[in-house]
Amino acid sequence: MMYDVTIIGAGIAGIFLAHELMEQGQTVLLIDAGKPLAQRTKQEAYLGFGGLGKSEGKYNYSAGFGGELAEKLGAETTLRLMHQVDALLCRYGADEVESYSTSNPVLADRAKVAGLETIETTVRHLGTALSERILRRLEAALHEHVTFRFETAVATIKRQTDGFLLTTEHETFSSQRVVFATGRSGTAWMQEQLQALGLAQSKTRLDLGIRIEMEETAFRTLLQDTFETKLAYASAAGTAVTYCMNPKGRIIRKHQEGLVMPDGQNFREQDSGTTNLNFTLFLPRYFATLEEANHYAASVIGQINQRTDRIVVQRLGDLRAGRSTQSGALTENKVRPTLAATAGNLIEEVPGTDITVLLEFLERLEQLLDTPLSNDTLLYGMDGKFYAPMLSTSVTFETDIPGLYAIGDCSGVTHSLSQAAASGLHLGQLLTQKTAVLRDKFS
Ligand SMILES: Cc1cc2nc3c(=O)[nH]c(=O)nc-3n(C[C@H](O)[C@H](O)[C@H](O)COP(=O)(O)OP(=O)(O)OC[C@H]3O[C@@H](n4cnc5c(N)ncnc54)[C@H](O)[C@@H]3O)c2cc1C
Numbered sequence: 001m002m003y004d005v006t007i008i009g010a011g012i013a014g015i016f017l018a019h020e021l022m023e024q025g026q027t028v029l030l031i032d033a034g035k036p037l038a039q040r041t042k043q044e045a046y047l048g049f050g051g052l053g054k055s056e057g058k059y060n061y062s063a064g065f066g067g068e069l070a071e072k073l074g075a076e077t078t079l080r081l082m083h084q085v086d087a088l089l090c091r092y093g094a095d096e097v098e099s100y101s102t103s104n105p106v107l108a109d110r111a112k113v114a115g116l117e118t119i120e121t122t123v124r125h126l127g128t129a130l131s132e133r134i135l136r137r138l139e140a141a142l143h144e145h146v147t148f149r150f151e152t153a154v155a156t157i158k159r160q161t162d163g164f165l166l167t168t169e170h171e172t173f174s175s176q177r178v179v180f181a182t183g184r185s186g187t188a189w190m191q192e193q194l195q196a197l198g199l200a201q202s203k204t205r206l207d208l209g210i211r212i213e214m215e216e217t218a219f220r221t222l223l224q225d226t227f228e229t230k231l232a233y234a235s236a237a238g239t240a241v242t243y244c245m246n247p248k249g250r251i252i253r254k255h256q257e258g259l260v261m262p263d264g265q266n267f268r269e270q271d272s273g274t275t276n277l278n279f280t281l282f283l284p285r286y287f288a289t290l291e292e293a294n295h296y297a298a299s300v301i302g303q304i305n306q307r308t309d310r311i312v313v314q315r316l317g318d319l320r321a322g323r324s325t326q327s328g329a330l331t332e333n334k335v336r337p338t339l340a341a342t343a344g345n346l347i348e349e350v351p352g353t354d355i356t357v358l359l360e361f362l363e364r365l366e367q368l369l370d371t372p373l374s375n376d377t378l379l380y381g382m383d384g385k386f387y388a389p390m391l392s393t394s395v396t397f398e399t400d401i402p403g404l405y406a407i408g409d410c411s412g413v414t415h416s417l418s419q420a421a422a423s424g425l426h427l428g429q430l431l432t433q434k435t436a437v438l439r440d441k442f443s
Contacts, residue, residue: 001027001174002027002162002163002174002175002176003027003028003029003147003173003174003175003176004021004026004027004028004175004176004177004431005017005021005026005027005028005029005175005176005177005178005179005431006028006029006030006031006164006166006173006175006177006178006179007028007029007030007031007179007181008031008032008154008178008179008180008181008182008186009031009032009033009051009180009181009182009183009186009408009410010030010031010032010034010048010049010050010051010148010150010181011050011051011052011053011181011182011183011408011409011420012050012051012052012053012408012417012420012421012424013051013181013183013407013408013409013410013414013420013421013423013424014030014032014051014179014181014407014408014424015049015050015053015135015138015142015421015424016085016088016420016421016422016424016425016428017179017181017407017424017425017427017428018030018142018146018424018428019088019138019141019142019428020424020425020428020429020432021428021431021432022141022142022144022145022146024428024432026431026432027147028145028146028147029146029147029149029173029175030142030146030147030148030149031148031149031152031154031166031168032047032048032049032148032149032150032151032152033047033151033152033153033182033186033189034046034047034048034049034051034150034151035047035048035049035150035151036048036049036139036148036150037049037050037054037132037135037136037139038136040054046183046184046185047185048150049135049139049150050132050135050139051183051185052183052184052185052409053131053135053417053420054131054132054135055128055131056125056126056127056128056131056266057125057126057127057128057130057131057134057417058123058124058125058126058266058417059085059086059089059094059123059124059125059126059417059418059421060121060122060123060416060417060418061079061082061083061085061086061099061121061122061123061124061418062082062119062120062121062122062418063075063078063079063082064119064120064121064230065119065121065230065241065416066414066415066416066417066418066419067413067414067415067416067419067420068413068414069081069413069414069419069422069423072395072413073395073426077426078419078422081422081425081426082418082422084422084425085418085421085422085425086099086124088421088425089124089126089134092134092137092138092141093130093133093134093137094124094126094130094134096130097124097125097126097127097130099122099123099124100122100123101120101121101122101123102118102120102121102122102123102228102229102230103120103122104118104120104229107222107229108120110368111231111368113367114364114365114367114368115233115364115367116231116232116233116361116364116365116368117231117232117233117234118229118230118231118232119230119231119232119241120230121230123228125266149168149171152168152169153168153169153189154166154167154168154193155167155168155169156196157178157193157196157197157404159197159401160174162176163175163176163177163403164176164177164178164403164404166178176403177403177404177405177431178403178404178405179397179404179405179406179407179427180193180404180405180406180407180410180411181406181407181408181410181424182410183388183408183409183410183420184386184387184388184409184410186410187290187388187389187410190388190406190410191290191389194391197401197404198401199391199399199400199401201290201389201390201391201412202389202390202391202392203286203287203288203389203390204286204287204288204289204290204292204293204387204388204389204390204412205284205285205286205287205293205387205390205412206284206285206286206287206293206296206297206384206385206386206387207243207282207283207284207285207384207385207387208282208283208285208297208300208301208351208354208382208383208384209240209243209280209281209282209283209354209382209383209384209385210280210281210346210350210354210358210379210380210381210382210383211251211262211263211264211278211279211280211379211380211383212278212279212280212281212362212377212378212379212380213251213276213277213278213335213337213338213377213378213379213380214276214277214278214335214373214374214377214378215275215276215277215334215335215374216247216248216274216275216276216277217275218277218369218371218373218374218377219247219277219369221369221370222368222369223247228245228246228247229242229245230242230243230245231361231365231368233281233357233360233361233364235283235356235357235360235361237283237353237356237357238283238284238285239284240281240282240283240357240358240361241281241282242279242280242281242282243279243280243281243282243383243385244263244264244279244280245264245277245278245279246264246265246266246277246278246279247277248273248274248275248276248277249264249265249266249273249274249276249277249278249338250264250265250274250276250278250338250339251263251264251265251278251337251338251339251380252264252265252339253309253311253339254383255309256384256386257294257297257384257386258298258302259297259298259301259302259305259384260301260305260308260309260310260311261301261311261382261383261384262280262311262339262341262380262381262382262383263383264278264279264280274336274338275336276335276336276338278338280383281357281358281361282383282385283353283354283357289389290388290389293386293387297384297386300350300351300382301382301384303349304349304350304381304382310341310342311339311341311342311380311381311382312341312342312343312344312345312346312349312380312381312382313325313330313337313339313341313342313343313344313378313379313380313381314343314344314345314346314378314379314381315329315330315333315375315376315377315378315379316362316373316374316375316376316377316378316379317375317376318345318375319345319346319347319355319359319379320359320375322347323345324343324344324345324348325343325344325345326343327342327343329343330343333376333378334374334376335374335376335377335378337378339380341380346379346381349381349382350381350382354382358379362377385415387409387412387415388409388410388411388412389412390411390412390413391406391410391411391412393405393406393411393413396427396430397411397413397423397426397427405427407420407423407424407426407427408420408423408424411423
């Protein structure tokens with residue numbers, strides 16, 4: 001049998017593509033290296049049905065961050081797709097939670113005066129439990145029409161005169177079109193496949209940042225109308241952006257890429273809230289290859305970790321005075337640390353550029369808040385956000401090989417749930433249009 005489309009990777013990008021194709025009557029094969037949703041364990045945080053989407057499920061509907069979809073498709077198309085993503089999620093139960101907007105024109109004007117910019121978004125924050133229920137319903141709906149192969153690795157993809165031939169350990173499949181949707185977790189496998197197909201990836205992005213923890217009251221004037229805000233600062237070293245703002249949240253350890261980093265835990269995921277607020281200020285960097293990006297991350301974060309789970313924390317007052325924070329000082333600190341970290345001096349642990357950008361940003365934040373930040377504000381080093389290498393694709397996500405596509409995070413274009421989903425939906429709409437045109441032409 002010849003499938004219309006074979007999708008490799010059942011993360012959010014692959015699921016939204018499969019759903020669109022299924023609704024338009026296409027024959028779809030969906031292959032994933034991981035397990036069906038019900039069989040996934042905590043250890044399989046990346047692999048299996050839902051991919052990384054089996055998480056807190058915070059969908060940010062914005063063309064301004066979470067990927068470069070707007071650069072590729074234009075802001076209007078991106079936002080239209082996001083409305084459609086949300087509508088589909090709601091069909092499967094997402095409207096159990098209300099969406100909210102972070103738009104605040106008064107704040108946006110004040111930020112501009114202070115040399116910052118606000119990035120607006122509409123958010124539907126599902127939370128872990130609802131996110132899983134929706135994925136379960138989506139999986140059941142897809143099972144009606146889509147052929148699944150779980151715990152299956154594709155060994156080879158070969159071009160044929162008509163479509164592609166895929167081999168796995170036990171089977172071979174023919175497909176008119178093949179779509180990579182393997183997220184960041186499939187990077188090594190995808191590199192091998194692309195090499196065999198004669199395609200090369202280009203630069204790789206890496207974001208590094210310091211996580212900032214302060215008393216929640218310090219942000220009250222900014223957040224009186226909205227739950228959270230996203231601020232951007234166009235520094236000489238690139239645009240730094242706040243990420244994962246957690247009012248009333250805690251900081252927890254995140255284990256990724258063999259590194260240990262400070263991460264925000266939303267108060268909804270905790271037994272009780274805190275009186276603090278935390279977020280990371282990320283600065284992007286670009287490297288010629290994935291290996292170079294990984295090497296750099298290891299040389300900074302790995303160095304801090306010292307082969308343990310060491311994270312360094314410093315008081316803002318001490319950083320500004322150029323001295324180390326003593327561990328005794330933390331017990332009396334007005335901002336109570338929500339993470340047990342090693343008191344130290346970030347100047348000795350973090351690249352100078354990141355310190356400069358952080359201090360410049362904090363000065364602007366003080367202008368925006370119209371009050372100095374407490375010297376007891378805590379700074380944790382160092383958080384990281386990792387990306388797949390970028391692959392050259394057209395506006396239809398087609399690679400240089402006709403019929404071979406890459407969507408979601410593995411394309412290097414998206415790095416959020418909403419943008420990964422939108423890329424899947426977009427390709428689904430284009431492929432079904434194309435098939436309809438071909439069918440009309442030859443019927
Ligand atoms: C800790 C963490 C928290 C996040 N929180 C948020 C958030 O709250 N909001 C947000 O918008 N974004 C968040 N993101 C980013 C978001 O999860 C991703 O951008 C999104 O899930 C990408 O979707 P995807 O379908 O492209 O890839 P993935 O979700 O990574 O899915 C890829 C799929 O491919 C499969 N796969 C991998 N390799 C192979 C292979 N060789 N063969 C077959 N199958 C394979 C995997 O099993 C998986 O199912 C978070 C990311 C991380 C790491």
